[in-house]
Amino acid sequence: xxxxxxxxxxxxxxxxxxxxxxxxxxxxxxxxxxxxxxxxxxxxxxxxxxxxxxxxxxxxxxxxxxxxxxxxxxxxxxxxxxxxxxxxxxxxxxxxxxxxxxxxxxxxxxxxxxxxxxxxxxxxxxxxxxxxxxxxxxxxxxxxxxxxxxxxxxxxxxxxxxxxxxxxxxxxxxxxxxxxxxxxxxxxxxxxxxxxxxxxxxxxxx
Amino acid sequence: xxxxxxxxxxxxxxxxxxxxxxxxxxxxxxxxxxxxxxxxxxxxxxxxxxxxxxxxxxxxxxxxxxxxxxxxxxxxxxxxxxxxxxxxxxxxxxxxxxxxxxxxxxxxxxxxxxxxxxxxxxxxxxxxxxxxxxxxxxxxxxxxxxxxxxxxxxxxxxxxxxxxxxxxxxxxxxxxxxxxxxxxxxxxxxxxxxxxxxxxxxxxxx
DNA sequence: TTCACAATGTGATTTTTTTCACAAGACAAT
DNA sequence: ATTGTCTTGTGAAAAAAATCACATTGTGAA
Ligand SMILES: NC(=O)c1ccc[n+]([C@@H]2O[C@H](COP(=O)([O-])OP(=O)(O)OC[C@H]3O[C@@H](n4cnc5c(N)ncnc54)[C@H](O)[C@@H]3O)[C@@H](O)[C@H]2O)c1
Ligand SMILES: NC(=O)c1ccc[n+]([C@@H]2O[C@H](COP(=O)([O-])OP(=O)(O)OC[C@H]3O[C@@H](n4cnc5c(N)ncnc54)[C@H](O)[C@@H]3O)[C@@H](O)[C@H]2O)c1
Numbered sequence: 001x002x003x004x005x006x007x008x009x010x011x012x013x014x015x016x017x018x019x020x021x022x023x024x025x026x027x028x029x030x031x032x033x034x035x036x037x038x039x040x041x042x043x044x045x046x047x048x049x050x051x052x053x054x055x056x057x058x059x060x061x062x063x064x065x066x067x068x069x070x071x072x073x074x075x076x077x078x079x080x081x082x083x084x085x086x087x088x089x090x091x092x093x094x095x096x097x098x099x100x101x102x103x104x105x106x107x108x109x110x111x112x113x114x115x116x117x118x119x120x121x122x123x124x125x126x127x128x129x130x131x132x133x134x135x136x137x138x139x140x141x142x143x144x145x146x147x148x149x150x151x152x153x154x155x156x157x158x159x160x161x162x163x164x165x166x167x168x169x170x171x172x173x174x175x176x177x178x179x180x181x182x183x184x185x186x187x188x189x190x191x192x193x194x195x196x197x198x199x200x201x202x203x204x205x206x
Numbered sequence: 207x208x209x210x211x212x213x214x215x216x217x218x219x220x221x222x223x224x225x226x227x228x229x230x231x232x233x234x235x236x237x238x239x240x241x242x243x244x245x246x247x248x249x250x251x252x253x254x255x256x257x258x259x260x261x262x263x264x265x266x267x268x269x270x271x272x273x274x275x276x277x278x279x280x281x282x283x284x285x286x287x288x289x290x291x292x293x294x295x296x297x298x299x300x301x302x303x304x305x306x307x308x309x310x311x312x313x314x315x316x317x318x319x320x321x322x323x324x325x326x327x328x329x330x331x332x333x334x335x336x337x338x339x340x341x342x343x344x345x346x347x348x349x350x351x352x353x354x355x356x357x358x359x360x361x362x363x364x365x366x367x368x369x370x371x372x373x374x375x376x377x378x379x380x381x382x383x384x385x386x387x388x389x390x391x392x393x394x395x396x397x398x399x400x401x402x403x404x405x406x407x408x409x410x411x412x
Numbered sequence: 413t414t415c416a417c418a419a420t421g422t423g424a425t426t427t428t429t430t431t432c433a434c435a436a437g438a439c440a441a442t
Numbered sequence: 443a444t445t446g447t448c449t450t451g452t453g454a455a456a457a458a459a460a461t462c463a464c465a466t467t468g469t470g471a472a
Contacts, residue, residue, distance in 0.1 A: 103397045167407035176244050202373065
């Protein structure tokens with residue numbers, strides 16, 4: 001129902017709203033929010049409308065109220081538990097990034113097939129041997145996974161994730177996973193991002 | 207002129223076409239390509255039309271010809287030189303990833319403000335002190351940069367990049383850079399990706 | 413030969429997303 | 443009190459992207 005793009009932006013709004021709040025700002029105008037996410041004020045108002053919350057022409061939107069609404073929208077004001085599979089270069093970078101606890105994301109455990117890498121605790125999250133994944137996921141009712149294994153292993157690992165009950169996968173491997181439609185997959189494809197960037201930054205368009 | 211989404215997919219098509227080629231495949235049908243990028247065959251044909259190349263209803267598209275066309279489209283059958291700023295966790299992960307030389311991306315140099323990190327060679331690319339960035343960029347006519355510095359440093363570093371002549375920035379910092387419209391910025395926002403993923407994978411929609 | 417099939421290329425249509433544009437309301441300044 | 447200036451909320455329009463649907467055309471089986 002809510003447009004996909006709106007969902008993405010709501011996540012950004014929340015982040016910037018929290019920063020604004022920390023700075024003591026108590027209300028914001030749509031154009032300020034727009035600046036923060038490189039959008040237009042009309043778009044911001046549309047997004048907030050989808051959220052069902054409103055501001056006043058005088059004071060704009062109340063920061064706290066907005067944050068509360070977005071929290072409700074994502075229905076996780078608390079932290080969301082996710083797991084990470086593949087403790088290689090990006091895997092470790094992500095573990096380090098998310099340990100901070102500044103976001104709503106909590107990487108509760110990580111898994112690897114390399115015996116050398118398991119049973120350690122990297123940035124608060126314990127590393128398990130890959131065989132333990134299924135059990136962990138079902139016991140802890142985990143729904144979301146970050147996949148950082150080599151491309152050659154990605155599909156089979158994704159299959160395991162699916163069978164364990166995972167419903168959403170953030171995939172860093174440069175392959176398109178084949179999974180049933182009820183599993184939501186989001187690809188992070190950096191090579192593609194750069195190629196696109198090169199194309200548009202070499203004066204082709206826009 | 208060419209839709210942004212099409213540009214993104216063309217990059218993917220090329221990657222998968224090269225894999226197909228390595229496996230000895232000499233022609234592909236639109237639906238095969240569609241499978242590879244999670245799209246529809248009609249969409250693939252549209253994209254390839256934008257490219258101005260055509261196939262035959264009998265043999266589909268010629269793999270080599272398609273690759274050639276896409277290379278031409280991106281007008282860099284050769285490697286594209288980019289620089290990387292901020293040799294931290296993701297910075298190093300990216301250096302390691304792109305050293306392989308398997309893609310069209312070549313990280314020719316990296317820069318950091320930490321004296322400890324410079325003057326080494328990490329994965330083929332020399333690390334320079336940040337002060338040398340401007341000179342390097344203009345002398346080597348670099349147009350594209352990957353930005354991996356902390357959020358607090360991102361805007362000022364982006365300003366330096368812009369003034370040095372950079373036209374496209376792949377930004378990993380969780381802030382929206384304020385730059386003139388002729389600088390193309392692409393954000394990689396992993397926190398947002400995960401939040402979106404959590405939203406859609408918890409049965410909200412789609 | 414004739415027919416069914418499978419795939420391309422593309423106009424037309426639909427869906428999704430963004431932008432425009434303006435009524436309405438509060439306030440500050442004159 | 444009047445005027446000018448902000449901003450919200452939102453229909454209406456536009457733009458961008460995806461999908462539909464079908465004429466067309468080799469190919470091979472009957
Ligand atoms: N590093 C980057 O910057 C980057 C950029 C874009 C894409 N990627 C992609 O992300 C993925 C990971 O990249 P990386 O650089 O971290 O690779 P890496 O080789 O450093 O790490 C891969 C990790 O996965 C583990 N692993 C291998 N098979 C496994 C399995 N079956 N089950 C569980 N764990 C397994 C390995 O032990 C290793 O720890 C790759 O698919 C890569 O193409 C990486
Ligand atoms: N690590 C991740 O998985 C991850 C995920 C999402 C976003 N990010 C973002 O990416 C950026 C980098 O993350 P990281 O984990 O690699 O951080 P990091 O702290 O490991 O690395 C930052 C690097 O930038 C260098 N640096 C600092 N100021 C600089 C300056 N002015 N000029 C040049 N170099 C400078 C530091 O010396 C350090 O090497 C951050 O903005 C972070 O928020 C990281």
